[in-house]
């Protein structure tokens with residue numbers, strides 16, 4: 001690939017800002033090693049103006065969570081005509097929204113833990129709503145990442161606090177049956193599964209601390225599964241990724257039980273990309289060192305919205321001139 005002027009979008013306004021800064025720094029350094037002209041774009045409320053001024057040819061998304069991973073920034077880039085890495089607006093929004101993603105999984109017969117959703121307005125009635133759902137259960141915000149606001153609940157008297165905690169991050173929570181088993185993540189690049197890694201946290205589950213404190217987990221690549229089981233997991237992950245419609249690099253999180261069951265927890269449309277993150281670990285096993293992975297992700301950058309602009313050459317300028325219709329609307 002020739003030298004490109006690449007905007008690396010990092011930071012952002014979500015609870016995963018710090019993680020995004022690390023992902024973005026690592027990706028930007030790799031893009032520079034690859035010979036690209038890199039502009040670091042620290043995302044905030046004025047990102048539209050910064051993008052217009054930066055005049056980048058392509059955007060490399062290193063954002064996580066709200067506004068960055070959920071289709072918002074993707075929509076802005078579509079409007080500006082700047083091709084971007086990862087998934088389009090719809091797939092990003094679906095992947096971020098665990099409730100909608102689970103509805104899609106069910107539509108496609110993809111096993112996912114049993115659950116119910118609880119809007120903030122019903123929080124006071126949690127015990128009645130929970131009824132005979134049972135324990136342990138997992139309480140999580142509907143749209144978050146990095147295990148932020150996730151609690152494993154063992155008894156009824158722990159429910160209310162877990163719900164309150166999750167509601168700090170969203171106005172709706174998801175309560176899921178806790179599935180005991182191996183935690184497996186599958187890396188996907190352009191629809192092709194790269195492999196499955198197993199995470200063995202030394203804590204009760206793969207919570208925020210386990211994710212970001214060195215030494216708090218053991219990793220096994222490839223995941224310690226029988227060859228048949230390993231193939232099943234890859235197939236299920238590929239199916240989940242396709243159902244949600246993710247493109248570029250993504251990561252599917254699953255739990256594999258000791259019996260014969262595999263459950264999809266979620267699809268991450270912008271997975272962590274620090275040099276020690278899961279996706280680069282998986283990709284390394286498939287022959288992609290970190291820089292090669294970054295280059296492959298960049299090569300997949302595109303506009304998704306369809307129509308004339310999507311099929312046009314990437315705009316060298318990030319300031320498209322308004323169409324005649326827009327000019328008329330602005331003048332009236």
Ligand SMILES: Nc1ncnc2c1ncn2[C@@H]1O[C@H](COP(=O)(O)OP(=O)(O)O)[C@@H](O)[C@H]1O
Nearest residue numbers: 113138144145146147148176177178179205206
């Ligand atoms: N239903 C479940 N059963 C067992 N563990 C779960 C379940 N849901 C979540 N977890 C644990 O919580 C972690 C984070 O949950 P996840 O749904 O992947 O949200 P996030 O988007 O925050 O990563 C998982 O990696 C897993 O360790």
Ligand SMILES: [Mg+2]
Nearest residue numbers: 146253265266
């Ligand atoms: Mg997860």
